[in-house]
Amino acid sequence: MAVAAVENKPDLNQNKTLLEETFYVLTKKNSVFRVKLTNTGLSLIKESENQVKTQIIPIKDIIGCRCLRSKKPASSCACQSLPHTSSFKVVDEKSGEHDDTDVSAYLYIYSYIFHQNCSKRDRTTITLRFRSFDKYEDNYKEAQRWRSVLKRLIRGEQISQINTVDYSTINHIKEDRRLLVLLSPKSGSGKGRVLFQKKIVPILQEAEVPYDLHITKYANYAREFIRTCNLFQWTGVIVVGGDGIVFEVINGMFERWDWSEALKHVAVGVVPGGSGNGLARSIAYSCSEPYGSPTLPAALAAVRNHNEPMDLVRVETTTQIMFSFLSVGWGLLSDIDIESEGLRVLGGQRFALWSVARLIGLRSYTGKVYYLPADATLPVQDCSNVTWESNNKFELPAEVHLETQVGRQRLDSWYSAASRRSTYFSTTGSSYQSTAESSGDSINKPRMYGPASQLPCLTSPLPSSWKCMSGRFIMVHASYQTHLGSDCLFAPSAKLNDGVIWLLIIHANASRSQMLQFLLGLSTGAHANPNSWNGVIELLPVRAFRIEPDLNEQGYMTVDGEHVEYGPIQAEVFPALARVMVP
Numbered sequence: 352m353a354v355a356a357v358e359n360k361p362d363l364n365q366n367k368t369l370l371e372e373t374f375y376v377l378t379k380k381n382s383v384f385r386v387k388l389t390n391t392g393l394s395l396i397k398e399s400e401n402q403v404k405t406q407i408i409p410i411k412d413i414i415g416c417r418c419l420r421s422k423k424p425a426s427s428c429a430c431q432s433l434p435h436t437s438s439f440k441v442v443d444e445k446s447g448e449h450d451d452t453d454v455s456a457y458l459y460i461y462s463y464i465f466h467q468n469c470s471k472r473d474r475t476t477i478t479l480r481f482r483s484f485d486k487y488e489d490n491y492k493e494a495q496r497w498r499s500v501l502k503r504l505i506r507g508e509q510i511s512q513i514n515t516v517d518y519s520t521i522n523h524i525k526e527d528r529r530l531l532v533l534l535s536p537k538s539g540s541g542k543g544r545v546l547f548q549k550k551i552v553p554i555l556q557e558a559e560v561p562y563d564l565h566i567t568k569y570a571n572y573a574r575e576f577i578r579t580c581n582l583f584q585w586t587g588v589i590v591v592g593g594d595g596i597v598f599e600v601i602n603g604m605f606e607r608w609d610w611s612e613a614l615k616h617v618a619v620g621v622v623p624g625g626s627g628n629g630l631a632r633s634i635a636y637s638c639s640e641p642y643g644s645p646t647l648p649a650a651l652a653a654v655r656n657h658n659e660p661m662d663l664v665r666v667e668t669t670t671q672i673m674f675s676f677l678s679v680g681w682g683l684l685s686d687i688d689i690e691s692e693g694l695r696v697l698g699g700q701r702f703a704l705w706s707v708a709r710l711i712g713l714r715s716y717t718g719k720v721y722y723l724p725a726d727a728t729l730p731v732q733d734c735s736n737v738t739w740e741s742n743n744k745f746e747l748p749a750e751v752h753l754e755t756q757v758g759r760q761r762l763d764s765w766y767s768a769a770s771r772r773s774t775y776f777s778t779t780g781s782s783y784q785s786t787a788e789s790s791g792d793s794i795n796k797p798r799m800y801g802p803a804s805q806l807p808c809l810t811s812p813l814p815s816s817w818k819c820m821s822g823r824f825i826m827v828h829a830s831y832q833t834h835l836g837s838d839c840l841f842a843p844s845a846k847l848n849d850g851v852i853w854l855l856i857i858h859a860n861a862s863r864s865q866m867l868q869f870l871l872g873l874s875t876g877a878h879a880n881p882n883s884w885n886g887v888i889e890l891l892p893v894r895a896f897r898i899e900p901d902l903n904e905q906g907y908m909t910v911d912g913e914h915v916e917y918g919p920i921q922a923e924v925f926p927a928l929a930r931v932m933v934p
């Protein structure tokens with residue numbers, strides 16, 4: 352049996368026909384389809400009444416295919432040779448429910464065709480019925496041959512030539528992927544389970560991608576799970592929920608001593624099930640993927656085996672280190688995020704409703720904002736004044752993970768500004784611990800790993816290359832993604848992996864009407880035009896920043912929409928630290 356030989360080298364002849372067959376449309380007399388498979392797509396050439404029309408389905412729009420057999424009808428009639436399309440059903444050949452009277456093998460091809468003119472995708476199933484041979488086994492082999500070649504093309508392999516290969520070598524296509532699905536039943540309006548079953552499972556099944564589903568049982572469950580599980584049994588993590596659960600997953604990875612390997616090998620996919628869904632929307636936007644059906648880009652990303660690097664931002668407060676993928680906020684947007692928590696049942700509408708409330712009672716906050724412009728380089732960390740536990744110097748390897756027994760009284764497992772003196776540094780990786788006096792709480796807190804900071808500690812002055820603004824601010828909000836929520840195009844120029852933080856600063860002299868214009872502009876990105884604001888609103892590309900709020904006032908600060916303590920906070924970008932699944 353002839354079959355395609357597979358190579359990973361790019362083939363110059365992308366349009367060379369790999370497989371070709373003629374099919375007939377049973378319901379339309381004289382309708383003939385020639386179907387061709389090439390490296391770039393599946394061509395359906397329709398020949399009827401002297402007309403020839405061609406439709407090409409690009410390989411990237413096809414997610415899977417399966418060989419099936421017709422199912423025994425409920426009331427079987429021995430003389431029936433052709434299935435009636437209305438009652439026609441197919442089953443797996445091993446189901447035992449197949450119809451012996453039909454020797455055909457059916458190849459179901461599942462595609463989500465992108466229509467550029469209306470920027471949407473439509474699900475289309477193409478069924479090819481193989482019945483040239485008298486025996487089912489022969490028709491099945493032919494259908495499998497197509498399936499095998501198509502599956503390899505879907506995986507991104509290039510096929511250069513048709514060789515003569517033993518059929519048995521293509522009968523089984525090994526799936527080397529397995530996904531972990533972490534689903535939060537509390538995110539958004541609490542419909543995560545239904546969403547997953549209805550919208551994601553069918554696509555995973557069509558693509559034959561195996562997965563293990565874990566439902567979160569309490570807040571921080573996902574974080575603990577990622578920290579303690581054997582993560583490398585999976586090739587990716589699909590998070591079903593909002594940005595809060597993504598935050599748990601990312602930070603859970605940094606609580607693993609093998610964080611670097613985990614981030615490199617286990618990509619994160621996001622199915623938007625929360626009320627904000629900033630990351631899910633940003634990923635779709637970065638690939639110009641239609642978002643009409645918000646779960647579709649995520650489902651396609653999950654099955655397509657296509658990942659891209661994403662920047663992460665290391666955030667430091669006086670008590671915590673976090674790794675953030677979305678935003679750091681102080682003032683208006685953080686107030687809206689935290690104060691609208693009680694309206695969670697409204698889903699994304701809660702933000703719009705609370706924006707109106709906050710606009711009426713507009714607040715401003717006193718403080719200082721420091722930032723390092725994007726075109727400046729971060730100075731290399733000077734470790735000469737770091738007090739090492741031992742004076743005996745030794746050569747550091749590329750990565751250092753330092754741990755001690757858990758539970759020793761003198762350990763504060765959270766690295767903090769106050770504990771900088773006793774932090775261990777490494778060139779590419781660090782484990783943070785200190786000899787600072789530990790509070791009871793911190794003893795059981797997991798240790799945070801991750802790349803070493805290049806910033807001075809939070810209590811130290813910043814170098815002169817940093818710029819400073821001092822005064823009253825309605826808000827200071829940093830984002831490294833385009834979208835803070837499904838309908839909030841906050842930083843239109845942001846890229847998943849450009850090493851830039853977009854810092855939006857609104858000074859206290861912005862009027863209510865300017866604030867209204869700003870809030871309305873967020874849905875389209877119109878607010879990002881610097882000429883509109885006479886300097887009261889600024890959007891600056893930076894590498895790092897620090898906010899020092901006046902502690903005589905109270906307010907909210909958020910990281911990725913999560914509430915953090917009110918006080919000094921600083922952040923620096925680490926380009927391409929994580930990997931995300933993209934459609």
Ligand SMILES: Nc1ncnc2c1ncn2[C@@H]1O[C@H](COP(=O)(O)OP(=O)(O)OP(=O)(O)O)[C@@H](O)[C@H]1O
Nearest residue numbers: 538539567568569570593594595596625626627628
């Ligand atoms: N089983 C659970 N019981 C209680 N809380 C949970 C459970 N699972 C997850 N959580 C918590 O619920 C919160 C859900 O937040 P998440 O961000 O996922 O949704 P959201 O706030 O609606 O969306 P967004 O952050 O995009 O606005 C998270 O902080 C998470 O820790």
